[in-house]
Amino acid sequence: MAEMQDAQNAKFQKLRLQRFYLAQLNYLITYIVISVAWFAGQYQGSIWLMLSHIGLGLGTQSVFFALMRSNWNLRLNDPSMTNAQIAVAILLITYLLAFAGPLRGSLIMIYANIMVFGIFQLSRRDFLIHSGLALVCFGALITIEQHYQADTQRFTLNLVEWFILACFLAGLSMTGSYIRELRERLQQRHNTLQAHQETLRGMMGQLQNLATTDPLTGLANRRHFIQEAQRRMTLMRPTQQIGIALIDLDHFKRINDLYGHAAGDQVLQGFATLANSTLRDGDLIARFGGEEFVLLLGNANENALFQCVERLRLRFAGQVFDALPEGVHCTFSAGLALLQPEDDFEACLNDADQALYLAKNSGRNRSEIHQPSYA
Numbered sequence: 001m002a003e004m005q006d007a008q009n010a011k012f013q014k015l016r017l018q019r020f021y022l023a024q025l026n027y028l029i030t031y032i033v034i035s036v037a038w039f040a041g042q043y044q045g046s047i048w049l050m051l052s053h054i055g056l057g058l059g060t061q062s063v064f065f066a067l068m069r070s071n072w073n074l075r076l077n078d079p080s081m082t083n084a085q086i087a088v089a090i091l092l093i094t095y096l097l098a099f100a101g102p103l104r105g106s107l108i109m110i111y112a113n114i115m116v117f118g119i120f121q122l123s124r125r126d127f128l129i130h131s132g133l134a135l136v137c138f139g140a141l142i143t144i145e146q147h148y149q150a151d152t153q154r155f156t157l158n159l160v161e162w163f164i165l166a167c168f169l170a171g172l173s174m175t176g177s178y179i180r181e182l183r184e185r186l187q188q189r190h191n192t193l194q195a196h197q198e199t200l201r202g203m204m205g206q207l208q209n210l211a212t213t214d215p216l217t218g219l220a221n222r223r224h225f226i227q228e229a230q231r232r233m234t235l236m237r238p239t240q241q242i243g244i245a246l247i248d249l250d251h252f253k254r255i256n257d258l259y260g261h262a263a264g265d266q267v268l269q270g271f272a273t274l275a276n277s278t279l280r281d282g283d284l285i286a287r288f289g290g291e292e293f294v295l296l297l298g299n300a301n302e303n304a305l306f307q308c309v310e311r312l313r314l315r316f317a318g319q320v321f322d323a324l325p326e327g328v329h330c331t332f333s334a335g336l337a338l339l340q341p342e343d344d345f346e347a348c349l350n351d352a353d354q355a356l357y358l359a360k361n362s363g364r365n366r367s368e369i370h371q372p373s374y375a
């Protein structure tokens with residue numbers, strides 16, 4: 001869970017950095033514009049003043065970069081620092097416009113360009129606040145200028161520029177917040193789809209479980225056993241053998257008849273629990289049907305298979321069941337066969353069945369291994 005959260009954070013942090021680099025490209029373009037203006041003699045200040053714009057840009061952006069690279073921004077409510085970055089950019093542009101002279105009219109739209117960066121992040125309120133900040137900054141600039149220069153014609157032009165800027169920013173705020181709403185709606189749909197996917201995955205898991213498990217004992221069912229056995233056969237090494245044991249509870253009809261079907265069910269469940277606790281991880285036990293079970297031992301030889309089934313048989317014979325009167329025990333008989341890579345699986349099951357038949361006929365409560373001479 002924590003790892004998933006870390007991966008998610010890293011992904012978002014990467015996106016934030018990408019957006020930051022894109023903003024730096026815009027800063028770079030602005031630096032070029034300032035330099036060109038200076039070379040063309042349109043910048044109204046010394047070279048040091050002109051360089052101070054670039055210096056301030058680089059300085060403030062280095063701080064944002066350091067905050068992101070050190071992951072310090074993750075401590076903030078808004079780790080993208082969009083509001084702070086936009087506010088800083090507005091202040092820097094206002095400082096630039098103060099010396100832009102006749103170029104101011106064309107450079108003023110950089111305010112709008114800055115806002116575009118907030119389109120996916122900023123709420124309508126944020127957009128209005130930043131638009132307000134830009135208008136206040138630009139308004140203060142032209143008011144101070146008018147105070148010191150008292151040029152009415154130029155002040156009128158500045159006021160018209162301020163008005164045009166206000167109109168554009170209002171339009172941008174509406175569009176921006178609409179785009180953000182759309183994005184949120186898309187995000188919601190995405191979340192709903194993901195939740196549906198999770199539910200479907202859970203249901204698929206349940207269906208898979210139902211299709212492969214015997215409901216009474218919780219063991220694998222016949223279909224799953226056969227599929228799994230055939231899959232394991234395809235993975236067998238040439239010298240490897242798989243052990244198969246067909247296990248059939250003895251006189252089980254009597255248990256049902258004498259103590260009831262529920263008692264019979266308890267015995268079947270008890271056998272399943274015992275088998276699960278007796279067998280090793282790679283072994284597979286399944287309910288083949290009724291009171292018949294089948295066991296698969298990977299990488300077995302005759303001796304190992306026999307020992308394993310005998311261990312289970314002796315434990316089962318000693319098992320006490322609440323539903324049965326004291327002293328009443330259940331037993332099983334088992335038919336064992338070994339499966340080689342080149343063998344036919346159905347034929348092997350048949351061999352085990354013949355061995356089981358022999359075990360039943362030899363008095364029950366015993367294991368018999370199939371001998372080729374039976375055939």
Ligand SMILES: Nc1nc2c(ncn2[C@@H]2O[C@H](COP(=O)(O)OP(=O)(O)OP(=O)(O)O)[C@@H](O)[C@H]2O)c(=O)[nH]1
Nearest residue numbers: 248249250251252253254256261262264265290291
């Ligand atoms: N309680 C219960 N009994 C079941 C279930 N499935 C099958 N049986 C019973 O298992 C019994 C199997 O009886 P038989 O096939 O005659 O075999 P048996 O009495 O065990 O005799 P042998 O196999 O010859 O030792 C039948 O009475 C079935 O009704 C089940 O899910 N629950």
